[in-house]
Amino acid sequence: MRAPRRRTERCPDMTQVELDGSRTGVSEHAGTDSSLDNGEANPRDRSAELHALHEISLQLNAQSDLSQLLQQIVEHAARLLEAELGSLCLYDTESEHLIIRVTTPSLGHLVGICIRPGDGAAGRAFSERRTIARQDYASWPGRLRHVRESERLNSMLAVPLIGQESVLGVLAIGDERRGFDAHDIWLVEMFAAQAAVALDSARLRNELERRAAENLRLLQSEREQTRLLRDAEARMARVDKIAALGSLTAALAHEINNPLQAIQSHLELVMDFPLSPDQQTEFLGVIRQEIGRLNEIVQRVLSYARPTETPYLPIALHDLIAQTLALLRKQILRQRIHVEVDVSEDLVLNVGRDQMVQVFVNLLLNAVEAIGSGGHICISARVDGPEVAVRFTNDGPHIPEEHLPHVFEPFYTTKPTGTGLGLAVSRTLVDQCGGTLTAANCPGDNGVVFTARLPLAHDPVAANRAPDPIAHRQDLATSLAECLERWERDVTA
Numbered sequence: 001m002r003a004p005r006r007r008t009e010r011c012p013d014m015t016q017v018e019l020d021g022s023r024t025g026v027s028e029h030a031g032t033d034s035s036l037d038n039g040e041a042n043p044r045d046r047s048a049e050l051h052a053l054h055e056i057s058l059q060l061n062a063q064s065d066l067s068q069l070l071q072q073i074v075e076h077a078a079r080l081l082e083a084e085l086g087s088l089c090l091y092d093t094e095s096e097h098l099i100i101r102v103t104t105p106s107l108g109h110l111v112g113i114c115i116r117p118g119d120g121a122a123g124r125a126f127s128e129r130r131t132i133a134r135q136d137y138a139s140w141p142g143r144l145r146h147v148r149e150s151e152r153l154n155s156m157l158a159v160p161l162i163g164q165e166s167v168l169g170v171l172a173i174g175d176e177r178r179g180f181d182a183h184d185i186w187l188v189e190m191f192a193a194q195a196a197v198a199l200d201s202a203r204l205r206n207e208l209e210r211r212a213a214e215n216l217r218l219l220q221s222e223r224e225q226t227r228l229l230r231d232a233e234a235r236m237a238r239v240d241k242i243a244a245l246g247s248l249t250a251a252l253a254h255e256i257n258n259p260l261q262a263i264q265s266h267l268e269l270v271m272d273f274p275l276s277p278d279q280q281t282e283f284l285g286v287i288r289q290e291i292g293r294l295n296e297i298v299q300r301v302l303s304y305a306r307p308t309e310t311p312y313l314p315i316a317l318h319d320l321i322a323q324t325l326a327l328l329r330k331q332i333l334r335q336r337i338h339v340e341v342d343v344s345e346d347l348v349l350n351v352g353r354d355q356m357v358q359v360f361v362n363l364l365l366n367a368v369e370a371i372g373s374g375g376h377i378c379i380s381a382r383v384d385g386p387e388v389a390v391r392f393t394n395d396g397p398h399i400p401e402e403h404l405p406h407v408f409e410p411f412y413t414t415k416p417t418g419t420g421l422g423l424a425v426s427r428t429l430v431d432q433c434g435g436t437l438t439a440a441n442c443p444g445d446n447g448v449v450f451t452a453r454l455p456l457a458h459d460p461v462a463a464n465r466a467p468d469p470i471a472h473r474q475d476l477a478t479s480l481a482e483c484l485e486r487w488e489r490d491v492t493a
Helices: 043-062 066-080 105-110 120-128 182-272 277-302 317-334 353-371 422-432 474-492
Strands: 019-021 085-092 097-103 131-134 155-162 167-175 313-316 338-342 348-351 376-384 387-397 436-441 446-455
Touching: 043 066, 043 182, 066 085, 066 097, 066 167, 066 182, 085 105, 085 120, 097 105, 097 120, 097 167, 120 131, 120 155, 120 167, 131 182, 155 182, 167 182, 182 277, 182 317, 182 353, 277 317, 277 353, 313 317, 313 353, 317 338, 317 348, 317 353, 348 353, 348 446, 353 376, 353 387, 353 422, 353 446, 422 436, 422 446
Parallel strands: 338 376
Antiparallel strands: 019 131, 085 097, 085 167, 131 155, 155 167, 313 348, 376 387, 387 446, 436 446
């Protein structure tokens, strides 16, 4: 778009004067008349010029291709000043030089030329961050040697393109017929400011597109690597399963031993002791539930603890621990182990009941087997942010440091009769509900603590506190303890 031109009387002494200008359009040049210095124009002309600049700005900002944008900047600038020659150079951070990117047709041989900051009009405009105007360019000693004598550039304007963070480059406009006045300088500086904004935006878009393409390439490469890794892991898993097939039968027997013991002890209570109908119903409920748990354990072990869909409901932690103690009370009494429970009754977890009972049974039984007769176990729980840290602490011997990192690995065990699946299955179940399970030695000479971090229920009021067939209510606990104590006396008699 061509802006309306205002012709002014040429300043008689501008032919030998270098003009200094800023981005704001304020120019200083000695010996010129005030009308030229201030760039004054007819208000109607000025309004038309500003409108033209606005239209040009919209066109530039709509251009997404950087090379085309550079060409449009040069063409629009030349038309604004009714000049024949123009070029645009950008600063290259790697070479630390200005490189001419585009020109008007007759200056095409200059494309690719490198200019050091400070050299020529463009180099000075870049390094000094101000407009350089030469009305004597044809005879100027600082003229670039690459400019041919035949081009006869009499006047030159070099305007820095100042972006948000740095000088992006320099726009140069030349003419062989006339010089440039203060109004020309004001007009091209206004245009350069808009061009710098468009150039900044285009470079940012190009950088974002480049990064997006690079990220896409990396993502595709990562996906391919992930696929190859998964294939390798799958092959290794198949090999591991084949290698572990001989231990699978023993591992299965180990995992089902806990519910089998619970079934056996409750059957003996039902058959050998006089129980009330309510107590018989309670104990038969235990047996039925443990049979269901047996089936679940078999399926889980056979699939190497393959994740299954499990409903997670608000469940009181105290009830889970009471249920666990009820299932293992026989072993606890037999080994005369003192169990201390420090758990608030208002702690509610969002977990699967059966799965978490299995975890707690495994952790408690592991402690019972580790400490032997007469030991001490403490079950405690504390709120830690959105989780509850449930700790099973025993006073048994430390786990050797070389074994500690491997205690949750399948089939890893230091026990002569163990198979190493109990803790591995427990970690898998805790992971599935969004928690973590860790093991550590206590300070001092002995003691081991297993910590299960489990998610708190968002709505504790909704906790499922309905009567459970094996919930550890106080009356049931008392009667069960008495029955077991009598059974123990009978066994040892």
